[in-house]
Amino acid sequence: MRELLTYALATSAERYGVAVHAFCAMSTHMHLVVTDTRGELPDFLAHFHRITALGTQVLRKWEGSTWDHRQTSLVRLTTPEAVIDKIGYTLANPVASGLVRYARDWPGAKSRVQELGGGRVRAARPRVYFDAEHGGWPDYAELEFTLPPEVAPADADAWREAVRATVAEHETRGRAEVAANGWKFLGADRAEKVSPYERATSFEPLVSRNPTFAVGAVAAAYAAAVKALREFRAAYDAALERWRAGVRDTVFPIGTWWMVRWHAVVVAA
Numbered sequence: 001m002r003e004l005l006t007y008a009l010a011t012s013a014e015r016y017g018v019a020v021h022a023f024c025a026m027s028t029h030m031h032l033v034v035t036d037t038r039g040e041l042p043d044f045l046a047h048f049h050r051i052t053a054l055g056t057q058v059l060r061k062w063e064g065s066t067w068d069h070r071q072t073s074l075v076r077l078t079t080p081e082a083v084i085d086k087i088g089y090t091l092a093n094p095v096a097s098g099l100v101r102y103a104r105d106w107p108g109a110k111s112r113v114q115e116l117g118g119g120r121v122r123a124a125r126p127r128v129y130f131d132a133e134h135g136g137w138p139d140y141a142e143l144e145f146t147l148p149p150e151v152a153p154a155d156a157d158a159w160r161e162a163v164r165a166t167v168a169e170h171e172t173r174g175r176a177e178v179a180a181n182g183w184k185f186l187g188a189d190r191a192e193k194v195s196p197y198e199r200a201t202s203f204e205p206l207v208s209r210n211p212t213f214a215v216g217a218v219a220a221a222y223a224a225a226v227k228a229l230r231e232f233r234a235a236y237d238a239a240l241e242r243w244r245a246g247v248r249d250t251v252f253p254i255g256t257w258w259m260v261r262w263h264a265v266v267v268a269a
Contacts, residue, residue: 001196004059005030005109006123007130008052010143016044019146022087022116025109026097027194031090033083035149042257045072055129060196073210078225081216083148084159087116088166095174098183103167105188113164117147117156239265 005025009032013020017038024031036044053066077083091113094106104112115121121143130137151159178185186194212229215221235253242250243265251266252259259265 001025001056001059002107002109003123004055004126004128005052006121006143007126007141008048008055009109010121010123010141011137012044012048012051013143014141015047016040018044019149020111020143021083021145021148022090022111023109024090024093024106024111026093027108027191031093033077033087033090035146039257041074042261051129055126058128059126071210075211076213077216078213079216079218079221080148080150081218082214083150083216084162084166085216086214087163088170091163091167092170092174095171096177097174098178098181099186099191100188101171101175101185103171107188107192111145113160113167116145116160116163117151118145120144 002025009020009023012018013034017036017040019035019037020032021035022033034041049067049072056062056066075086077086091110092103094100094108095103100106111119111121123141123143125132125137125139125141132139147153147156147159213225215225232253232255236256239250239252239256240259243252243259243263249266251268254268256265256267260267
């Protein structure tokens with residue numbers, strides 16, 4: 001599974017021009033922190049989820065759906081602080097879930113702090129599903145963990161240290177939450193031995209909120225992000241109403257994707 005997920009992510013990111021900054025694959029879901037450099041994020045996600053699902057079905061001999069029916073959670077990170085915080089959250093997620101005491105111990109596919117901003121992971125073509133002759137899949141794929149666009153190469157070391165500190169903060173919170181819940185950490189060895197065919201029997205409450213942006217505790221940025229989101233939605237709704245009325249030269253706000261893909265609408269510069 002580590003090989004399959006890393007290979008699928010590397011080939012998908014290269015195909016759609018997505019810069020990967022960090023990721024962590026859990027047993028039931030994956031966290032990604034990426035930059036969409038060509039406006040093709042929906043295509044990237046559709047392709048990545050598809051080949052991951054098909055590869056998993058062949059590997060595990062599963063039938064039916066691999067992913068659940070809920071829409072993918074997409075959170076726009078509007079500040080450098082939000083990027084650092086989400087990377088810390090991503091890498092420390094196994095701790096918050098009660099799996100390992102330290103993020104570095106998680107045995108699943110992931111990026112490590114020392115790899116961020118230039119490190120590379122090479123994955124061989126999985127032995128299942130990815131056919132070199134018929135699908136044109138390369139024998140190896142390389143996944144590079146690039147710096148976020150707002151971070152200059154000269155500041156890479158300081159940025160990594162900030163990420164490292166944030167990972168430690170999320171680990172501390174995760175351990176406190178595990179203790180408060182009366183759990184015990186599963187541990188890396190036991191985690192690797194859990195059968196992929198087992199299913200949890202405990203109840204998990206439904207997610208009550210699905211945020212669309214994060215500001216990383218930068219209070220001044222919150223109001224600006226809310227204002228921008230509301231302005232986009234208002235402009236989009238107004239443009240869509242004109243389009244439906246037959247005005248085909250309607251200009252949609254920048255950030256419009258679906259109407260561009262399927263109806264080739266005009267988008268503001």
